[in-house]
Amino acid sequence: MNHLVHPASQTSFVPTDPLVTIRDLTVAFHGTVALHGIDLHIRPGESLGLVGESGCGKSVTWLAALGLLPKSANVAGSVRLQGQELLHATGPVLDRVRGGRIAMIFQDPASSLNPVHRIGRQVAEAVRLHRGLSGAGARAEALRLLDQVGIPGARARMDAYPHEMSGGQNQRVMIAAALAGRPELLIADEPTTALDVTIQAQILDLLQQLRSDTGMALVLISHDLGVVADMCDRVCVMYAGRIVEEAAASGLFDAPAHPYTRGLLGALPALSGARQRLQAIPGRVPDPSSMPPGCAFAPRCERRIDACDAGLPPLDAITPGHLAACIRADRG
Amino acid sequence: MSLLTLDHVSRIYAMRRGWLGRASAVQAVEAVSLTVQPGRTLGVVGESGCGKSTTGRLALGLEVPDAGTVQFAGQAMPPPNSAAWRTLRARMQLVPQDPLGALDRRLSVARQIAEPLTIHGIGDAGERADRVAMLLQDVGLRADQAARYPHALSGGQRQRVVLARALATGPDLLVCDEPVSALDVSIQAQIVNLLVDLQAQRQIGMLFISHDLRVIRQISHDVAVMYLGRVIERGDPDAVFADPAHPYAQALVAAIPGGRGGRRAVLQGDPPNPADRPTGCAFHPRCPAAVSRCRAEVPVLKPRPGDGRLVACHVAQGESELGLAA
Ligand SMILES: Nc1ncnc2c1ncn2[C@@H]1O[C@H](COP(=O)(O)OP(=O)(O)O)[C@@H](O)[C@H]1O
Ligand SMILES: Nc1ncnc2c1ncn2[C@@H]1O[C@H](COP(=O)(O)OP(=O)(O)O)[C@@H](O)[C@H]1O
Ligand SMILES: [Mg+2]
Ligand SMILES: [Mg+2]
Numbered sequence: 310m311n312h313l314v315h316p317a318s319q320t321s322f323v324p325t326d327p328l329v330t331i332r333d334l335t336v337a338f339h340g341t342v343a344l345h346g347i348d349l350h351i352r353p354g355e356s357l358g359l360v361g362e363s364g365c366g367k368s369v370t371w372l373a374a375l376g377l378l379p380k381s382a383n384v385a386g387s388v389r390l391q392g393q394e395l396l397h398a399t400g401p402v403l404d405r406v407r408g409g410r411i412a413m414i415f416q417d418p419a420s421s422l423n424p425v426h427r428i429g430r431q432v433a434e435a436v437r438l439h440r441g442l443s444g445a446g447a448r449a450e451a452l453r454l455l456d457q458v459g460i461p462g463a464r465a466r467m468d469a470y471p472h473e474m475s476g477g478q479n480q481r482v483m484i485a486a487a488l489a490g491r492p493e494l495l496i497a498d499e500p501t502t503a504l505d506v507t508i509q510a511q512i513l514d515l516l517q518q519l520r521s522d523t524g525m526a527l528v529l530i531s532h533d534l535g536v537v538a539d540m541c542d543r544v545c546v547m548y549a550g551r552i553v554e555e556a557a558a559s560g561l562f563d564a565p566a567h568p569y570t571r572g573l574l575g576a577l578p579a580l581s582g583a584r585q586r587l588q589a590i591p592g593r594v595p596d597p598s599s600m601p602p603g604c605a606f607a608p609r610c611e612r613r614i615d616a617c618d619a620g621l622p623p624l625d626a627i628t629p630g631h632l633a634a635c636i637r638a639d640r641g
Numbered sequence: 642m643s644l645l646t647l648d649h650v651s652r653i654y655a656m657r658r659g660w661l662g663r664a665s666a667v668q669a670v671e672a673v674s675l676t677v678q679p680g681r682t683l684g685v686v687g688e689s690g691c692g693k694s695t696t697g698r699l700a701l702g703l704e705v706p707d708a709g710t711v712q713f714a715g716q717a718m719p720p721p722n723s724a725a726w727r728t729l730r731a732r733m734q735l736v737p738q739d740p741l742g743a744l745d746r747r748l749s750v751a752r753q754i755a756e757p758l759t760i761h762g763i764g765d766a767g768e769r770a771d772r773v774a775m776l777l778q779d780v781g782l783r784a785d786q787a788a789r790y791p792h793a794l795s796g797g798q799r800q801r802v803v804l805a806r807a808l809a810t811g812p813d814l815l816v817c818d819e820p821v822s823a824l825d826v827s828i829q830a831q832i833v834n835l836l837v838d839l840q841a842q843r844q845i846g847m848l849f850i851s852h853d854l855r856v857i858r859q860i861s862h863d864v865a866v867m868y869l870g871r872v873i874e875r876g877d878p879d880a881v882f883a884d885p886a887h888p889y890a891q892a893l894v895a896a897i898p899g900g901r902g903g904r905r906a907v908l909q910g911d912p913p914n915p916a917d918r919p920t921g922c923a924f925h926p927r928c929p930a931a932v933s934r935c936r937a938e939v940p941v942l943k944p945r946p947g948d949g950r951l952v953a954c955h956v957a958q959g960e961s962e963l964g965l966a967a
Contacts, residue, residue, distance in 0.1 A: 313899035362825040475911045505688035506852065507908040510896035514907045532825060535899025576830035578859035580882060580900050586837075587859065589830035593795050 313538040313574065315562045326391070328353045328494055328526055329374070329411070334386035334396075336366075336373045341598045344369055345550045346386065348624075353493065356520065356527040358537030358558065360573070361547035364594050367530045370547075371496045375411065376403045409439050412487035416499035418479035422471040428482045429455070429467025432489060439490030454485040459515055477508035484515065491523070498530040513540055534573055538562050546570045549595055549605035552624060556631040566633035566640070568610045604635070612637040642715055644814055644846040645677040645700055645733075650709035652695050656916055665916040669695040671870040672709065674942070677814065680844035684861030684878065686854055686893070690915055691867040693850045697816045700848055701733055702726055714813070731761045734807035738819035740799035744791040750777075750802050751787035757809040776805040781835060797828035801835070808839065816848045821856060833860055854897050858882050866890045869913050869923040872942055875951040886945060886952040889924045922954070932961045 327350035336344035344366045351357050359367045372378045374388040374395065388395040390406060398406075407413070415421050423431060432451035436442050442450055448467075455463035458481040471479050480500060487495055497516065501509035517540065520527055531537050537544055537558070544561045546554040546569065554567040565571045575588030592609040595601055601608050603618040610617065616636060624634040652670040670692040677683045677700075685693050698704045699711060702718040711718040713733060719725035734757075737743045744753055754773045758764060764772060777787055780801040791799055800820060807815060817836070821829040833856060840847060851857050857864055857878065864878040866887065874887040885891045892908035894900065910927040913919060919926050925935040934955050942953040955961050 315899075362827060477911060505912060506854070506896045506898075507688065507892055508912070509898070510907045511909070513898075533898055534826070535897065538899040573826060576826045577899075578830075578833070578855040580855060580858060580894075580897060581879075584859065587830035587834055589834055590827035591831070593797065593828065 313535055313562050313577070315538045315558050325352050327351060328355075328391065330387075330389045331370070331374060332387040332389075334370065334373060334388065335384070336369050336378065337383040338381060338597075343550050343597045344373065347552055349545060349552065351494065351526050351528060354520075354524050354526050355543065356529065356541045358541035358544040359528060359530045359547060360532065360534055360537050360544060362573075362594050363532060364597075365547040366550040367547055368498055371413065371498065371528065371530070375407055375413065375496075377407075377413075408435060408487070408492075409490040410492060411494045411496065412490060412492035413496040413498065414480070414483045414487050414500050416502045418476065418483040419471055421483055422479060424471055427468050427470060428474065432482065432486045435486040435489035450489070451485070454488055455482070457488070457519075458482075458485045459511075460485070475508075476504055477511060480504065480512055481515065484512075484519070488519065488523075492525055494526045494528065495519075496528045496530070499532065500529075501536065502532070509536075516540070534562075534577060546573070549600065550597065551605065551634065552632075553606065553635070554633045555624070560628070560631045564631075564639070566627045566631065566638040567606075567635045568612050568637065569606045570633075572609075572611075606635075610637075643676040643712075644679045644714060645675075645848065646710075646712040647673055647675045647696070647700060648710045648712070649674055650696075650699055650706040650711060652692075652699060652704060653707050667915045668870050668918060669915065670699065670706075673867075673870075673872050674709075675700075675848075675865055675872070675875075677846045677848050678862075679813065679846050680840065681862040682840065682847040682849050682860055684857035684864040685848065685850045685867060686852065686857045686864060687867035688852060688893075688912055690869075690912065692870040693852075693867060694818055696867070697735070697818045697848060697850055700814075701735055701816050702729070703735075731757070731763075731810035732812050733814040733816070734810070734812045736800075736803055736807050736815055736817040736820045738822050740796070740803040741791055743803050744799060746791055748790070749787065750782070750789050750791070750794070753791075753802065754787075754805045754809055757806060761810055763810065772809065773805075776808055779808065779839065780805045781831075795828075796824055797831060800824065800832055804832075804835070804839075808843075811843070812845065814846045814848070816850070818850045819852070820849075822851060822853065829856065836860065854882065854893060866893065869915060869918060871923065871953065872951075873924070873953045875942065880948075880950065886950050886957045887924075887954045888928050888930045888956070892927075930956045932956065934961055 329351050331347055331349040334344060334347040347370055361367055373384045429451050432454055433447040436447040436450045452463055452467060460466050460481055501512050529537060529540050541558050544558050545552045548569050554570045565574055572590040576590060578587060590609050595605055603620055604622050607613045607617040622634045622636050624632045627633050627638055627640050649672045650670060651672055654667040654669055656665050656667045673696055675683060685696060687693055699706055702721055751773050754776055755769045758769045777784060782801050821832050849860055861878045864881050865872045866874040868889050874881060874890045882894055885894050908927055913923060921937050922935045922940050925931040940953045940955050942951050945952050945958050
């Protein structure tokens with residue numbers, strides 16, 4: 310049923326203590342709950358994919374974790390970077406962590422870069438902030454980073470402005486700036502969504518290369534299951550502000566347990582074999598202000614029974630390491 | 642007879658603000674030949690800027706080609722905004738990517754779906770209302786949604802409204818320009834299924850434009866791959882995606898996320914600048930297989946020896962040496 314090829318895992322894990330542990334993370338905007346208690350962890354060097362339709366809370370999870378949401382957001386729970394609590398930490402603490410041990414890149418590099426500053430200066434500024442280098446030292450390091458992310462003729466391109474570069478090149482610049490603080494974890498939020506498919510492949514390749522060179526962990530937020538299948542060791546599927554399935558990528562793509570995950574995979578057109586009608590998921594993601602009772606996916610679910618409306622399905626182990634929040638899930 | 646025929650169609654835009662501020666000419670579409678059969682779908686795929694939307698506008702007669710001809714149902718395309726063209730518009734409609742931009746925020750769904758009927762003077766008020774009710778049903782919207790305004794609908798629902806409006810006059814041809822690209826995969830599947838059903842019921846011919854190879858394969862009976870204004874490969878979608886002949890088509894297929902490629906052969910380099918077209922084959926600066934002939938001579942789209950796949954590539958044609966072609 311599934312049209313995704315997941316390459317053999319690039320990294321194998323000796324179980325280690327998580328780098329980041331999120332516990333019961335809840336976010337509300339003006340009294341409307343958008344995130345309903347997320348539990349998530351990422352180990353050093355691991356690549357974790359976060360998938361789900363738009364509005365499911367993928368971005369809000371990490372914006373909340375890093376203290377990047379507007380003041381109007383009501384955030385509760387716990388986010389620990391090894392021993393250190395990040396939620397509601399002071400400005401100086403967060404400033405050291407963000408762009409330092411944890412860096413983040415977004416979908417639209419052009420809007421994250423400053424249009425009036427040369428790219429070399431912007432990367433050098435990140436180096437100055439997070440590595441304490443200045444002047445020629447910072448510039449030299451910026452050049453090394455631009456070179457590392459594959460900007461051709463990096464020395465000459467240091468003086469270019471963002472509008473003089475293509476979308477793919479600007480995303481490379483963003484990645485260079487993110488690497489300035491030698492992060493242990495890179496959060497990439499839809500980093501290739503705005504790019505053409507061959508340029509997307511280049512950027513994903515670069516991220517994979519950087520991961521194997523530096524050993525940094527990667528959280529890849531994407532609505533594209535194919536991208537996550539290519540890139541990630543472990544995957545969390547989000548729906549309506551909750552994690553509904555979590556598994557090793559191979560387990561998730563070969564044996565999806567939650568009807569929502571099965572639906573997402575069935576909706577994706579195949580690249581070979583006989584043409585089959587797509588299995589569209591009927592309806593759409595519920596609005597956070599009018600959540601259905603019980604399982605939030607039940608109104609769209611082909612396996613729904615009355616019991617689904619009675620209460621929230623717990624995120625239970627289907628097989629070891631494979632969790633699904635569904636009372637009707639396929640059990641291994 | 643073909644429903645739509647583009648024969649060596651070219652379109653050049655004068656660009657004021659060129660790459661470095663100089664005025665320049667952009668060859669958006671170059672010698673493109675395509676046909677759409679009644680009840681069949683031609684998929685047009687390629688990366689941004691390769692000329693897909695321009696091809697769609699040329700196909701609808703919204704723009705006049707600088708060279709070549711467009712024929713609809715055997716007749717030459719009349720000039721834009723002529724009386725003959727306006728009459729023809731009832732038979733050919735556009736489904737754009739951005740439904741919110743295509744809809745009028747101040748008009749109810751029902752009014753907008755009825756609009757083409759009013760414009761073309763089809764039916765009286767009562768008949769139009771009946772027709773709108775049927776169209777709503779055909780595209781999977783509820784009757785009570787007729788009174789809604791675009792902003793009160795989801796992206797998928799808006800695209801259904803745009804589709805209902807395009808279907809109102811009973812067109813023979815739909816030009817769908819990235820109609821599902823802005824939608825989540827689950828909603829995308831709903832719209833793709835709907836298009837397939839509508840085509841089967843009404844024998845509509847479709848020119849379906851997308852950068853998404855999965856969607857193109859799902860919906861097309863025939864596929865054209867474009868690069869920098871030219872069709873570089875054309876054929877049966879299963880054959881083209883299973884065994885692409887052109888090195889660019891190979892790179893595109895290899896780059897599909899979650900596909901067999903595993904991104905093993907990542908295409909290097911940036912997309913080309915249309916205002917500064919490389920000599921010879923436009924793909925040669927990025928092409929792993931390029932030989933000297935590729936820099937000198939534009940390859941034409943023609944059947945390759947053996948299986949007759951249409952491909953515009955000296956190497957794929959086995960004619961990589963200069964002067965070998967007769
Ligand atoms: N700044 C904000 N103010 C109010 N609501 C927000 C804000 N940011 C996100 N939301 C809401 O939170 C939910 C999750 O959004 P988000 O995390 O951006 O989804 P996605 O999974 O697409 O990244 C959505 O319903 C969205 O509308
Ligand atoms: N009205 C226009 N004026 C000038 N240049 C244009 C115009 N429309 C398109 N172009 C240029 O023509 C090329 C092809 O564009 P388009 O057909 O929109 O490509 P696609 O739909 O494949 O992204 C691009 O380089 C684009 O910038
Ligand atoms: Mg998001
Ligand atoms: Mg376009």
